[in-house]
Amino acid sequence: MNQYIRLVLNVLGMAVIFTACKKDNDAGNKQGAVTIGLYQYQSGSYKRIFLPLTKVGTQAVNYYTIFDTGSAGLTLDAQGILPASMITADGIQVTGDSVVVNGITVTSKTSVMSYGDATGLFKEYGNLAYTTLTLGDANGNITTQRIPFFLYYKLVKVSTNETMPAHSADIFGVAPGFSYASQLIQSPLSYLDVGSNNKKGFRLALLKRDRFTTAGSYVGGLLTIGLAPADLLPTAGFIMHPMQYTARSGYSPNIPATITYNGTSTQAQVLFDTGNPMQTIIENQLETNALGNLPVNSVVNVTTNMGFSYTYTTTGSSNFTLIQNPNNSDDYRSIFSIDFFVENEYLTNYTDHQTGLKND
Incomplete structure (x- = not known):
């Protein structure tokens, strides 16, 4: 396991390692819907799915970003991408409005990103930037046009004011709406040209339960970028949910x-979040602050306002579930973990502002 991956795992429970697999046949630099693979990794109770980046601007790289349905926009550490002389403890050095380095336009517009909640908060500090990206690797890939992203130089654990190692939170956020860093930043997948007959969006196939291993696994065909008309028909089996819009965050x-x-x-506002690596968090204002984890063999059901229903049972190795009063977390959303995606398919339609859920 290389040093970069170890740092990511040690800081935030994020990791991946490489295993070869056959190429996805329909991925590449072309217009229309494409399908590529993701990497599945597990360490103890933590599970992650990663999307490789193999080119940023003009540079060949080898970064593994957390594929995250719970946030919008790409965040990427500047270390190894910009010259070291540009990165200081006080920020990225930009003369004037912007500078172009290695095919990356770094602007002077700075911002701060936050991850987690009041019980465990991390903050990223950086700049709005623009570049082209190659998503995926030799197993299958696609190159984007020039898109906006958040280029950070520092990640801090708020409770201890500790600066985390470089690339500890490279996150590929595919949620709709705007990034917290800037309303100019949205999901990288929302910018891709998928052809006139398709809708902008993505479909995430079932994650493979037996491919979450400490050795890591490349799993082909997990991510389809671009939605064909057939994907959105009732016969496809997805129950569609309209997204709500706010001026501050965009579509939710x-x-x-x-x-x-x-x-x-x-009653809840539910987020199905591949970026949550272990534990579903159910917020309930009527519960006591110290209720904590549900015991093993507890039965949990979620039924959406559009009639999608999913039931699971907690075990000693998966579907861990925490009941929490939002006064503790300052977050009123109930967030379902990556275990949800082992038994259910997920779809986001950026064009028509819909989320699709499907039992399997």
Whole structure:
């Protein structure tokens, strides 16, 4: 396991390693829907899926970004991408409005990104930037046009003011709406030309339960970029949910739902989040602050306002579920973890502002 991957795992439970597999036949630099693979990795109870980046601007790179349905926009560490002389403890040095380095336009517009909640918060500091990207690797890839992203130079754990190692939070956020760093930044997948007959968006196939291993696995065909008309027909089996819009955040992936666990029912705004590596978090204002984790063999059901329903049982090795009062977290969303995606397919339609959910 290389040093970069170890740093990511040690800081935030994020990791991947390489195993060869056959190429995805329909991926490449062409107009229309394409399908590429992702890497599945597990360390203890933590699971991650990663999308490789093999070119940033004019540079060949070897970075593995967390594929995250819970946030919008790419965040990428400047270390190894910009000359070291441009990166200081106080920020990225930019003369004037912007500078072009290695095919990357770095602007003087700075911002701060936050990840986590009041119980565990990390902050990224950096600049708005623009570049082209090659998504995927030799197993299958696609190159984007010039798109905006957040280029960070520092990641800090707020509770300790500790600066984390470089590339600890390279995140490929595919949620709809705007990045918290800038309203100019959205999901990289939303900028891709998928052809006149298709909708902008993506479909995530079922993750493979047996491919989450400490050795890591490349799994072909997991991510389809661009939605064909057939993907959106009722016969495809997805239950579609309209997205809500706010001026501050744009379109939201949160879905109104009712959650029931061990005889208790609560109304919720639900986020299905591949970026949550281990534990579903159910927020309930009526619960005590110290309720904590549900015991093994607890039954949980979520039913959305459009009739999608999913039930699971907690075990000693998966579907860990925490019941929390939002007064603790300052976050009123209930967030379902990556375990959801082992049993359900997921679709985001950027063109028509819809989220699709499908039982399998």
